[in-house]
Amino acid sequence: MSPEEAPARRRGRPTGSRAGAPETREAILAAARSEFAARGYAKASIRGIARTAGVDPALVHHHFGTKEKLFGAALEFTFAPALVVPEILEGGPEGVGERLARRFLSTWEVPEVRERLIAVMRSALTEDAAAAMLREFVSRELLLRIAAQLDVPEPHLRAELAASHMVGMAVLRYVLQVEPLASADPEELVGLVAPALQRYLTER
Amino acid sequence: MSPEEAPARRRGRPTGSRAGAPETREAILAAARSEFAARGYAKASIRGIARTAGVDPALVHHHFGTKEKLFGAALEFTFAPALVVPEILEGGPEGVGERLARRFLSTWEVPEVRERLIAVMRSALTEDAAAAMLREFVSRELLLRIAAQLDVPEPHLRAELAASHMVGMAVLRYVLQVEPLASADPEELVGLVAPALQRYLTER
Known part of the structure; x- marks a missing residue:
């Protein structure tokens, strides 16, 4: 491990390297659509969507803000x-x-x-x-x-x-x-x- | 309390006197529609419907059998x-x-x-x-x-x-x-x- 990589890991962001990638956004949207489909709007959670997308919940908030805004984004795409x-x-x-x-x-x-x-x-x-x-x-x-x-x-x-x-x-x-x-x-x-x-x- | 009334109460059927009345059936159907409306089919329960109707859950089973059959009856009425x-x-x-x-x-x-x-x-x-x-x-x-x-x-x-x-x-x-x-x-x-x-x- 190079010394430059260590700080990010220590901050507890195992997926930090994917934070800015467009595929992260896509992965979150895909997970959101699947979670909203399976559980409905009320029961779907940012945490569950993050888990499905394989990212930290903080990243979901970073890209989409609230659950409501995430649903809106999934809706526009749909x-x-x-x-x-x-x-x-x-x-x-x-x-x-x-x-x-x-x-x-x-x-x-x-x-x-x-x-x-x-x-x-x-x-x-x-x-x-x-x-x-x-x-x-x-x-x-x-x-x-x-x-x-x-x-x-x-x-x-x-x-x-x-x-x-x-x-x-x-x-x-x-x-x-x-x-x-x-x-x-x-x-x-x-x-x-x-x-x-x-x-x-x-x-x- | 007359002696005739006692046995029914002891059997734990406070609503026993309503068991055969057509209004009991109507009350259960009305409660079922309201519970299915508020909670959806999966989350609505015979127990909750009985509570709303003010009757014993056994009476709901007596009149309609299963939850599925009760939903069917509510549907036909609807x-x-x-x-x-x-x-x-x-x-x-x-x-x-x-x-x-x-x-x-x-x-x-x-x-x-x-x-x-x-x-x-x-x-x-x-x-x-x-x-x-x-x-x-x-x-x-x-x-x-x-x-x-x-x-x-x-x-x-x-x-x-x-x-x-x-x-x-x-x-x-x-x-x-x-x-x-x-x-x-x-x-x-x-x-x-x-x-x-x-x-x-x-x-x-």
């Missing part, structure tokens, strides 16, 4: 795919319902993304703090941006009704797994759901 | 309003989307019904046992009956897509309370959502 919705709308009104339904389902069909989305949904439905954060995110990041691009009366309400249909489909298909929806071919669902989304987003 | 759906369909295809949307929203607008429905939703999204029971109920009691009355291709899938839209609307409006949906006038929502339901249930 919903990153939703941020492509304004892009989808930029493609013009024709076929927008179909593009949206297809993108939504293809996102949910990826197992690790699905696991994260279900975790957020579970936390939001059972914990007020998580519900407040999801509400804030959906209103501020999603509905505002989408509504700005819609040429319909009450664009926020229309955007939310379209979202509500997709959320409900995800609940029955991926969470409750009620048949025949759970096993239906995604492209068949795109064809069935697209007209409803199209109407909300474009019909004046 | 979803009783959904059993009117086949009736709504009997009114014929014209305006069925509108009648369905109106009945769904007016059911959710009643605070104590809403509380029960949210409790079931929470349990089903967080506990596999509750999810299995809800899935079974929805498939067997609801979708089968509805599909039998639809004159469309793949009636089960259509019925479920209509249901998914309503479930998603309830999640965003009543559980997450995302605006502007949360404060929208129910009749305005009926007008917006009805065409989507109508298409699923009647368009060939």
Whole structure:
């Protein structure tokens, strides 16, 4: 051991060398998503998340502050795919319902993304703090941006009704797994759901 | 104290006189719904439910058997309003989307019904046992009956897509309370959502 290495160890930071690495941040976020998924927001702890990530709890606080902020970061990451919705709308009104339904389902069909989305949904439905954060995110990041691009009366309400249909489909298909929806071919669902989304987003 | 009363008390059944009364069953069901709502399926206990109902835990077992069966009974009661759906369909295809949307929203607008429905939703999204029971109920009691009355291709899938839209609307409006949906006038929502339901249930 070189003399330079000793002080850090003595300060009790076995993972100190990883403190500034981007992979530390990623490892903490991954552990957070997995802990929130398994235990829900209230029961997940910074200590447990640190243990799963293999880092000191102090590092979690250093990178993310409070549990609430850590949940927020996990949430933003989880919903990153939703941020492509304004892009989808930029493609013009024709076929927008179909593009949206297809993108939504293809996102949910990826197992690790699905696991994260279900975790957020579970936390939001059972914990007020998580519900407040999801509400804030959906209103501020999603509905505002989408509504700005819609040429319909009450664009926020229309955007939310379209979202509500997709959320409900995800609940029955991926969470409750009620048949025949759970096993239906995604492209068949795109064809069935697209007209409803199209109407909300474009019909004046 | 008359001599006849003594034996029952000695058997440690202070509520013994209520054992056979229908109101005992009702009190247990009400306590069960409230406990499942507050604590979720896994954490709710027969003991806690008995305490809330003011009866002996043995009485809960006597009336409902296991916790699983008690949850099932609370569920059937909660979803009783959904059993009117086949009736709504009997009114014929014209305006069925509108009648369905109106009945769904007016059911959710009643605070104590809403509380029960949210409790079931929470349990089903967080506990596999509750999810299995809800899935079974929805498939067997609801979708089968509805599909039998639809004159469309793949009636089960259509019925479920209509249901998914309503479930998603309830999640965003009543559980997450995302605006502007949360404060929208129910009749305005009926007008917006009805065409989507109508298409699923009647368009060939």
